[in-house]
Amino acid sequence: MRALLRLLALCLLSTGARAFVWPHASTRGGRGRSASAASASAPSEDEEGLMVTIAKVRRPLGVILEEREGGSGVEVLDIDPRGNAAGEDVLVGDRVLMIDAQQCGDEGFDAVAGRIGASAGDRVELTLGRRIGTVRIIWPNGAQSGALPGEPLQELALKARYPVKYACTSGSCGTCEHRLRTPGDDIRYTRLCVARVPKGKEVAQVLPGDRF
Structure with a gap:
């Protein structure tokens, strides 16, 4: 065997x-x-x-x-x-x-x-x-991935097996909008089809959006 x-x-x-x-x-x-x-x-x-x-x-x-x-x-x-x-x-x-x-x-x-x-x-x-410089990305499905600042979140979501709905893929419609939390409880809205890993952070948590 x-x-x-x-x-x-x-x-x-x-x-x-x-x-x-x-x-x-x-x-x-x-x-x-x-x-x-x-x-x-x-x-x-x-x-x-x-x-x-x-x-x-x-x-x-x-x-x-x-x-x-x-x-x-x-x-x-x-x-x-x-x-x-x-x-x-x-x-x-x-x-x-x-x-x-x-x-x-x-x-x-x-x-x-x-x-x-x-x-x-x-x-x-x-x-x-x-x-060196890797940012820990925490996804809503519990997956965690490491990426360098500037890497596309859309590709990282795919690798993390986190399903995201897309429509325009240009950042204009808001279908893929999520919230991104970084240390200090700084939460901002981001659209995953165009968003990238933030600079100057060690951890970033992706949260479901609440506006669309």
Whole structure:
């Protein structure tokens, strides 16, 4: 069965399809190092141009991983809003740098999925690389995504699987209007078809509109 699942994963990757990581029970003894030990050996911001964050996620993780272009490394493609990763510091777009104490920043999907499956304990320690300046976007359906200022919210809503009704797609009709809350309870109206991730914010929460 394990060989069949591995073959299926290889087929999915070769066609560019998404593959769902659903860790199985561990067969490896021992535990990874603590979060502080893992962060000490993880790539620094200067080396990778990334901020490093660590999340200990209970099984099953509830994430979809995708091999990066060129086959060097794996990143988070999607997070189940009802899954365990949704309650942790994991964002769509994060790059997986380490599983427990093991470096995997340049490994392909099969190797990373294997490390997750072989990880001991009921939680998996993920060391993640996140682009410097990333804004956390919180959607009404509970999904959270990471994006840089200026990225289109329309594309991010699609990746977050948050359904939005559009009509004109030029920002004039108001069909897709939502409210955007940023720290300090600053709430403003925005139309997702033309809106972009705000600058100078660490978090932005998208709320349903109330005028249309």
